Amino acid sequence: MAASMAGICHYVSRHGPFILLRRARLCLTLNSKIHCSSPALNGLLFSLNKRGILKNSFPADAAQDRLPRLLQSGAQTVYCGFDPTADSLHVGNLLAIIGLLHFRSAGHHVLAVLGGATAQIGDPSGKTSERERMSAEVVEENSRSIRECIERIFTNHEVLFQDSSKKLGTVTVLNNQTWYKDWSVVGFLSEAGRHFRMGTMLSRHSVQSRLKSPDGMSLTEFTYQMFQAYDFHHLNQIYGCKIQLGGTDQLGNLMSGHEYIHKVSGEEVFGLTIPLVTSTVGDKLGKTAGNAVWLNRNKTSPFELYQFLVRQPDANVKQYLKLFTFLPLAEVERVLEQQREDPGKRLAHKRLAAEVTKLVHGKEGLESAKRCTNALYHSSVQALEEMSDEELQELFREAPFNELLLEPGTTVIDACRSVNAIPEGPRGYQMVLAGAVSINHMCADKPEQVLIPKLHILSNGLSLLKVGKKNFYIIKWLSL
Secondary structure, X not given: OOHHHOOOEEEOOOOOOOOEOOOOOOOEEHHHOOOOOOHHHOOHHHHHHHHOOOOEEEOOOHHHHHHHHHHHOOOOEEEEEEOOOOOOOEHHHHHHHHHHHHHHHOOOEEEEEEOOOHHHOOOOOOXXXXXXXXXXXXXXXXXXXXXXXXXXHHHHHHHHOOOOOOOOXXXXXXXXXXXXXXXXXXXXXXXXXXXOOXXXXXXXXXXXXXXXXXXXXXXXXXXHHHHHHHHHHHHHHHHOOOEEEEEOOOHHHHHHHHHHHHHHOXXXXXXXXXXXXXXXXXXXXXXXXXXXXXXXXXXXXHHHHHHHHHOOOHHHHHHHHHHHOOOOHHHHHHHHHHHHHOHHHOHHHHHHHHHHHHHHHHHHHHHHHHHHHHHHHOOOHHHHHHOOHHHHHHHOOOOOEEEEEEOOOOEHHHHHHHOOOOOOOHHHHHHXXXXXXXXXXXXXXXXXXXOOEOOOEXXXXXXXXXXXXXXXXXXXXXXX
């Protein structure tokens, strides 16, 4: 992590189950209880509830009395988990990170737990079939990548969004593999397993839905809630963690942790849930649904993330500005009013895209997204000229990238044939004559024209060749 965070951030390792929670009858809906009439509630929970970031709390009276008073009594420790089941987090995970960022901004300490152990078991919540088993090596590599992602976002938030006059809480990244590696199966079951009851475990929604499915549920998956419960207990004992944050689809796992801690130590702990981010058709955004927008540049570029947000339906923008940005709510309303005055400019969409891209990829990532936008949608030659090789390859991810030796007298037709952009013979020649080819957004309909520097070849040594409407080729020219 950046040097500015070195004194307060402890990155111990890298793994952890991504914790999300589901509503149950013992779970209180926050917006029905957090209101302005009680001074004790006019703090962090009230603010997060107004933004829509918090949905439910557990146990039932937590939001009304005990949890607000706990948060007001001094800096607390909050944790959320992230399963390294892929080599990147995605937009569906981002709201959990933002929840941690809000707690940290309020002076509380946060733990990001990467599930190096639990990822090899597989969380059944929200799944219709058992996750394919991953090797320890894959989990380790995924964890390294996710750790870097979390560090980057926390750094960007501190540098670009945080009020320097406010004292931040600490942030610690842990790997639950570190406290499971010395356990034996017999030892764990003897120590922890005796505190779990089969009837309670079988009643969990995640278990019931899988038991009724054609594939059923393996014993491995069934034990997942035991391990997540023990994670909470371990963090409570070692770090004094009393609050678990996660999405609404894993309340059963959170309840298991609460019950286990209550039986073993009698400590009072709490759970807070955040809403799941869904697509326009209601599908959860994530790996399983196959619609993930990733937070690592090599999987989803800053441009692609920016465009994903710019293209959100109007109905989503107000909610997303509250959820995914740190704009004051008064500023959100001002931006929405500007959009209502001139909907065609899509100012609210662009502000949403800019704020989130900057949080995830930093200032340079946002500038890259804007350069790519200008190059692709506004045919800006200047933007093309300012783009790096990496940005061009990100922008035209499916386009072939070719390095060619620039020989004297190289023509338009030579360039096209060198990258196999047109058919051989008269047909390809005719395509150029007919105007089917452009170079750097300019029509190149003279096959024998010699390539001209600064026109066909940009100052960064690149040419963007397009044939037809969608076939792009990137050429990096090497001088003799």
